Every structure is written in structure tokens, then in C-alpha cells.
Amino acid sequence: xxxxxxxxxxxxxxxxxxxxxxxxxxxxxxxxxxxxxxxxxxxxxxxxxxxxxxxxxxxxxxxxxxxxxxxxxxxxxxxxxxxxxxxxxxxxxxxxxxxxxxxxxxxxxxxxxxxxxxxxxxxxxxxxxxxxxxxxxxxxxxxxxxxxxxxxxxxxxxxxxxxxxxxxxxxxxxxxxxxxxxxxxxxxxxxxxxxxxxxxxxxxxxxxxxxxxxxxxxxxxxxxxxxxxxxxxxxxxxxxxxxxxxxxxxxxxxxxxxxxxxxxxxxxxxxxxxxxxxxxxxxxxxxxxxxxxxxxxxxxxxxxxxxxxxxxxxxxxxxxxxxxxxxxxxxxxxxxxxxxxxxxxxxxxxxxxxxxxxxxxxxxxxxxxxxxxxxxxxxxxxxxxxxxxxxxxxxxxxxxxxxxxxxxxxxxxxxx
Numbered sequence: 001x002x003x004x005x006x007x008x009x010x011x012x013x014x015x016x017x018x019x020x021x022x023x024x025x026x027x028x029x030x031x032x033x034x035x036x037x038x039x040x041x042x043x044x045x046x047x048x049x050x051x052x053x054x055x056x057x058x059x060x061x062x063x064x065x066x067x068x069x070x071x072x073x074x075x076x077x078x079x080x081x082x083x084x085x086x087x088x089x090x091x092x093x094x095x096x097x098x099x100x101x102x103x104x105x106x107x108x109x110x111x112x113x114x115x116x117x118x119x120x121x122x123x124x125x126x127x128x129x130x131x132x133x134x135x136x137x138x139x140x141x142x143x144x145x146x147x148x149x150x151x152x153x154x155x156x157x158x159x160x161x162x163x164x165x166x167x168x169x170x171x172x173x174x175x176x177x178x179x180x181x182x183x184x185x186x187x188x189x190x191x192x193x194x195x196x197x198x199x200x201x202x203x204x205x206x207x208x209x210x211x212x213x214x215x216x217x218x219x220x221x222x223x224x225x226x227x228x229x230x231x232x233x234x235x236x237x238x239x240x241x242x243x244x245x246x247x248x249x250x251x252x253x254x255x256x257x258x259x260x261x262x263x264x265x266x267x268x269x270x271x272x273x274x275x276x277x278x279x280x281x282x283x284x285x286x287x288x289x290x291x292x293x294x295x296x297x298x299x300x301x302x303x304x305x306x307x308x309x310x311x312x313x314x315x316x317x318x319x320x321x322x323x324x325x326x327x328x329x330x331x332x333x334x335x336x337x338x339x340x341x342x343x344x345x346x347x348x349x350x351x352x353x354x355x356x357x358x359x360x361x362x363x364x365x366x367x368x369x370x371x372x373x374x375x376x377x378x379x380x381x382x383x384x385x386x387x388x389x390x391x392x393x394x395x396x397x398x399x400x401x402x403x404x405x406x407x408x409x410x411x412x413x414x415x416x
Contacts, residue, residue, distance in 0.1 A: 007059040011070035036177035070154030072137035090124035185223040187253040270301040280343035283357035318342030333385040336376035352378040
């Protein structure tokens with residue numbers, strides 16, 4: 001089945017100036033993907049006639065559908081409608097149905113339609129009006145051969161309602177659409193290039209209609225399989241078979257599938273094993289606790305935390321020996337170990353986990369540069385430590401440390 005491609009044009013100087021965030025293209029892309037339409041390109045354009053004409057012409061050469069948002073207001077700087085009328089060689093004419101819609105909107109607020117607002121009801125003759133139930137600017141549907149151009153307001157809640165009720169159903173009826181299926185494998189603890197090397201032969205042998213993308217994040221890589229076909233059930237079965245084939249090779253790095261986060265995976269492991277945990281944090285300042293408690297139902301296994309940022313708290317609240325701090329410093333395997341044991345004993349949990357490090361930008365030395373982090377896990381009679389060296393900014397070092405700590409916990413639980 002032929003793939004159908006779309007492009008999204010976002011019109012507005014305010015987007016190019018960085019004055020507002022373009023959330024429309026993200027929403028539109030997700031909805032089109034669910035429908036089986038692939039978004040090929042997204043373009044932001046200034047409120048200039050020639051820029052709009054050029055972008056539209058180029059988009060129609062590449063794609064089957066062009067969705068445009070913005071530039072449909074009643075003021076002189078909103079030129080999208082006039083530009084589209086020129087492009088399709090259509091005259092603007094008062095549309096009685098559009099005028100009724102505008103009048104209805106104003107009557108709800110007890111106001112009269114003035115001449116400027118009346119301009120909203122002028123539409124290119126030959127386009128199809130798309131009712132805007134949440135605003136005064138109607139959408140417009142144009143056809144050029146089998147290709148479709150749709151113009152919508154830039155206001156998100158107006159555009160979304162218009163898309164959901166009218167445009168998406170019309171696109172589904174207009175085009176014979178394939179099925180697009182995504183399946184995501186979540187990995188942690190291995191870099192993108194190393195992971196690619198591990199599975200290169202498998203990737204090379206994927207069928208043509210199934211593609212693979214590497215999506216790196218903070219100490220994590222998502223493997224996204226995207227399949228295109230005519231039958232969803234058959235396609236999903238085929239993709240599941242591919243995942244079964246590759247899983248044994250990367251199993252030690254895989255913590256879940258789909259939208260699951262590492263804290264969700266760890267939470268499920270703690271819950272299924274009926275284990276409890278507490279955290280002792282220095283360099284992460286409570287961020288590890290935040291990640292753990294972001295999971296609904298985490299009170300079943302998470303008891304609490306002590307943020308022992310100052311050494312006096314390490315000694316007073318966690319029973320870290322002063323001699324340990326003097327001999328090895330706060331950022332050391334020895335201090336991390338005593339913090340983990342201290343929090344486990346104080347909170348009477350099965351597991352205690354600790355983080356201590358130099359987040360930066362200052363505080364580093366030659367022996368312990370910025371980004372040096374020690375973490376420890378106290379589990380029963382055993383204590384394990386791990387050192388990591390991070391290259392990021394202060395905030396990134398804190399975030400990466402929490403992710404590494406969660407993965408350390410995952411690996412520890414898997415060994416039990």
C-alpha cells in the first residue's frame with residue numbers, strides 16, 4: 001500500500017522570534033501518525049506572502065497533504081487566506097454559512113459583528129469551509145488533483161477541535177491509508193554506538209517495511225521500530241517476532257517497552273519482590289527521591305529520604321563516621337557505603353541507596369574533578385558501591401546521577 005506523506009507549515013513571526021512555543025506541530029504529527037500518515041517535514045514561516053507561496057509550492061511537490069496553521073485573524077498582518085486564494089487562483093467571496101458561524105460566536109457574547117470581523121467570513125471560492133466551533137476564523141480545505149491543503153487557525157484549542165471533528169475524518173475518507181505501528185525497546189547503561197554495533201547484523205536484515213531508529217536520552221537509548229503495512233494485527237505480530245529475536249542480545253540493558261520510565265520499572269521490581277527502600281542523598285539534593293516518588297503507588301515500597309548535604313547531617317542523621325570523612329572525604333566509596341547503611345537502618349527498610357558527588361560548577365580537584373559521583377546500595381548484609389564520572393553542567397550531573405542510581409538499583413535487584 002502506498003505511503004501517504006504530509007507536511008506542516010506554521011505561519012507567524014511570533015514563532016520565529018521565539019515569543020511563543022509551537023505546540024501545534026507536535027499535536028498534529030501525533031494525530032496523523034495514529035491515522036497512518038507520515039509527516040515528512042515541518043516548517044515555520046514568516047507572515048510574508050512570497051515565503052508562504054514558496055513553502056506551499058515546495059511542500060506540494062514532496063507530499064500528499066499540507067496542513068497550515070496560523071495567519072487567519074481579521075487584521076492586516078494575517079495574510080494566509082489572501083495568499084492561498086492567490087495560489088489557487090480563487091476569488092474571495094462572502095460565504096453565507098461562514099458569516100452565520102461568525103455571527104453565532106459573537107451573539108454568544110452579546111456583541112455585534114463589525115466590518116473587520118465580517119472579513120473572517122470571506123473565503124476563496126472553490127475551497128471547502130471547515131467550521132470553527134471555538135473561534136471566528138473558519139478553516140479551509142483545498143484540493144489540487146489528489147493532493148490536499150488545509151488551512152487552520154493557529155490557536156491550539158481551535159485547531160485541535162477542528163482537526164478532531166472534521167479534518168482527520170475527511171483525510172481518512174480521502175486517502176487509502178496504510179497502518180503505521182511503533183514499538184519501543186527502552187535500554188539503559190549502553191551508549192548508542194555500542195548498542196548499534198551489538199545489533200548491526202539484525203538491523204541490516206530487517207524487512208524493508210520495518211525501520212529502526214536510535215533515540216538517545218540521558219544515559220538511555222530508545223530503539224524505535226516503525227512498521228508500515230495494510231493489516232495491523234499481522235504487522236504487530238511480525239514486529240513482535242523481530243523483538244523476540246533481538247532481545248536475548250540486549251536483555252541486560254533492557255528495562256522496559258513503550259512509554260515506561262526507569263523509575264516505573266524499578267518500582268515494579270520492588271513491588272513484586274515486596275521490598276522497601278529509602279534514599280540518602282547529597283549531590284542529588286532529593287532528585288532521586290523525586291524520581292522514585294513520581295510513580296503512582298510508590299508509597300508501597302518507598303519509605304523516605306534524608307538529604308545529607310552538609311557533613312554534619314551525614315554524621316548526625318546517617319551515622320557516617322567522622323574518621324571516614326577525614327580519611328576519605330565526603331565523595332568516596334567509604335562515605336557512600338556508610339550513608340546507604342545508615343539510611344537503611346534508620347528507616348528500617350530492606351534497601352538503602354545513597355549518592356554523594358561534586359555536581360559543579362565548582363568544588364572539583366585534580367583527584368576528584370567536577371562530575372565525580374559515588375553511590376552505594378545497602379541490601380541485607382551486602383553493600384555495593386559504584387563510581388561514575390559525568391561531564392555535564394550542574395543540573396545535568398544531578399539528573400544523570402539519579403538515572404545511574406536507578407539503573408544501579410535495577411541491576412542489583414536483577415541479581416537477587
